[in-house]
Amino acid sequence: MDYLKNQIETLNDLVLINNDRVEGYQKAIEELKPEDADLKFVFQERIDQSRSFHTELVAEIAKTGREIEQGTKLSGKIYRAWMDVKAFFSGADRKAILDNCEDGEDAALRAYNEALECEELTPEQRTIIIRQQASIKISHDKIKAMRDSL
Numbered sequence: 001m002d003y004l005k006n007q008i009e010t011l012n013d014l015v016l017i018n019n020d021r022v023e024g025y026q027k028a029i030e031e032l033k034p035e036d037a038d039l040k041f042v043f044q045e046r047i048d049q050s051r052s053f054h055t056e057l058v059a060e061i062a063k064t065g066r067e068i069e070q071g072t073k074l075s076g077k078i079y080r081a082w083m084d085v086k087a088f089f090s091g092a093d094r095k096a097i098l099d100n101c102e103d104g105e106d107a108a109l110r111a112y113n114e115a116l117e118c119e120e121l122t123p124e125q126r127t128i129i130i131r132q133q134a135s136i137k138i139s140h141d142k143i144k145a146m147r148d149s150l
Contacts, residue, residue, distance in 0.1 A: 007120040008061060012069040014129065015057045017111040019071060021050040024104045028097050036094050042146070043101070046139055053132045060125050098147035105140035112136060 025043040032039055061068045092100065112133035116126065 003120045004064060004066070006118055007122075007125070008064060008066045010115045010118040010121065011057050011061050011125065013111060014115055014132075015054055015061070015069050016071075017108050018050040018054040018057070021104065021108055022047050022054075025050075025101070028101055031092055031097060033094070036097070039094070039097070039146075042142070046101075049135060049139065053135075056128055056132070060128065095147060095150045098143055098150070101143045102140065102147055105136060105143055108136050109133065109140060 025046045029040050029043050032043075058068050112129060115121075115129055116133070121129065
């Protein structure tokens, strides 16, 4: 019983971090100034990425017949910082927005690293998580490079 509980809790934590990423990037888009419109495309890509990851993770949870977490919340064993990051966007300039997005990506990477510590994951689930983590790392590095170029 604990085996399945830990597995589902881990997958649900990643569902929530992806929900947090969607909301964080949506908030970032809302805060963009007209001269920063180029970032809208970059942020929308991250939203689409998180929605795709969410769909994959939900499918894995659905296979078990267990409940899928909804929304974005700070409970659970994996630290989620996107909610805190969103609070700092208001009135921010381009560099500050990119800083906050990088912080959010750092939080997502920590969540994925911690998820991979779960010994109860199936090989298929582990493969999905590793692939998603690699994509988030690429996103993180792109956001960081954009920020560093300022």
